[in-house]
Amino acid sequence: MTSFGPQIIAALVVGLALGLLAKNTGHTAETPNGLGTTLATLGSSYVALLRAAVVPLIFTAVVSSIANLRAVNNAARLAGQTLLWFAITALISVVIGIALGVVFQPGAGTGATQPDEYTGTTGSWWAFLTGLIPANFLGLQASSNVAESGAVTTALNFNVLQVLVVAVAVGIAALKVGKQAEPFLTFNASALAVIQKVLWWIIRIAPLGTVGLIGNAVAVYGWDTIGSLGKFTLAIYVGLALVLFAVYPVLVKTHGLSVRQYFSGAWPAIQLAFVSRSSVGTLPLTQRVTERNLGVPRAYASFAVPLGATTKMDGCAAIYPAISAIFVAQFFGIDLTLTQYLLIALVSVLGSAATAGTTGAVVMLTLTLSTLGLPLAGVGLLLAVDPILDMGRTAVNVAGQALIPTLVAKREGILDTRLYDAPRNGDPFADDSTIDEVDAETAASASNDGISVAR
Secondary structure: OOOHHHHHHHHHHHHHHHHHHHHHOOOOOOOOOHHHHHHHHHHHHHHHHHHHHHHHHHHHHHHHHHHHHHHOOOHHHHHHHHHHHHHHHHHHHHHHHHHHHHHHOOOOOOOOOOOOOOOOOOOOHHHHHHHOOOOOOOOEEEEEEEOOOOOEEEEEEEOHHHHHHHHHHHHHHHHHHHHHHHHHHHHHHHHHHHHHHHHHHHHHOHHHHHHHHHHHHHHHOOOOOOHHHHHHHHHHHHHHHHHHHHHHHHHHHHOOOOHHHHHHHHHHHHHHHHHHOOHHHHHHHHHHHHHHOOOOOHHHHHHHHHHHHHHOOOHHHHHHHHHHHHHHHHHOOOOOOHHHHHHHHHHHHHHHHHHOOOOHHHHHHHHHHHHHOOOOHHHHHHHHHHHHHHHHHHHHHHHHHHHHHHHHHHHOOOOOHHHHOOOOOOOOOOOHHHHHHHHHHHHHHHHHOOOOOOO
């Protein structure tokens, strides 16, 4: 069977070709044709499959991880180290974004027409705090729309942050109950294993989803939408490339790990993130490669990776808002002060939590602009190229979500380095025999240190 990596690459090529064909035959968002509609349906259906599994995965994984942390002596230290490295990498990313904004001058002389006044949801700390309170057990939110024909459609969405809050509360309660909760924890562990198997089946059909996702993006938006915003788009992708291919490798190398093994291990998730444009949708695969390829113990990975999927966004919450804020200021002829540059850094490092569970990049941008006192009309201008930018942003987000647990695990001495260094052989995950061998050799020694390495 052809290995997973080449399948994804082939799917990207096929999707690009079909997308260009659909666009050249007249497909647009307003006037779709058969090929374009098929690509859109294929892509959206695959993302829907991923999203359908997110809530049960997060709930069962977090509850299981909290239960496993009973055997970890330094659980609080792991949590603190994770948040610290989230902040460190976000600060590095936003500094790179500010520097590129100053050097590229993306908003100077664009020749673009100023957009109409944009009115959108602005992130706030009060909204973040109130958003922590679950509306119901699963954090579900319903929205209804009335079509011109009078038909009413209702859609259910979930707030990932609220799901995390519920899962943490249930997990802690199970620990406090003690022996009476053992049947529940056993059932939860079994449910997690079943969900992960279903997710593996979904992941294996990722090439089909890739064809639809990349094909639809090209068919609807094409590459000509960059237009006068080409310099801005270039600055964003240069910043994303610097973080992904310079900053992250330096951090990996300074921790004594192989850069090649990190990328080969995390690449399946990075690829899927690029075409799906969803950190939450990619979460199942991100968690799997973090455990199976990078050697992070499940007890820690199942807690750190879901947390990172909602708050660790170097692409959406650091590079993008920094360059975008500078673009908007230059577009409207506003000179930024040193204080405003410092505010960009502060909001980028701390503000991602205020956008958890929402469309992070747009809300993060409105939060940054409102904090700096810049016109929110600038958001409307940047929405034209957002789908193209979102692919790169999400890929960097997911790469960081797999990186930080790996670095922390290495620093704390709980990383399975043999699993990290295991040969990939072109497969998306390490061979099961390799995992079994590593587990057998590490379980006994880990138990002496009070560390759970259950997979």
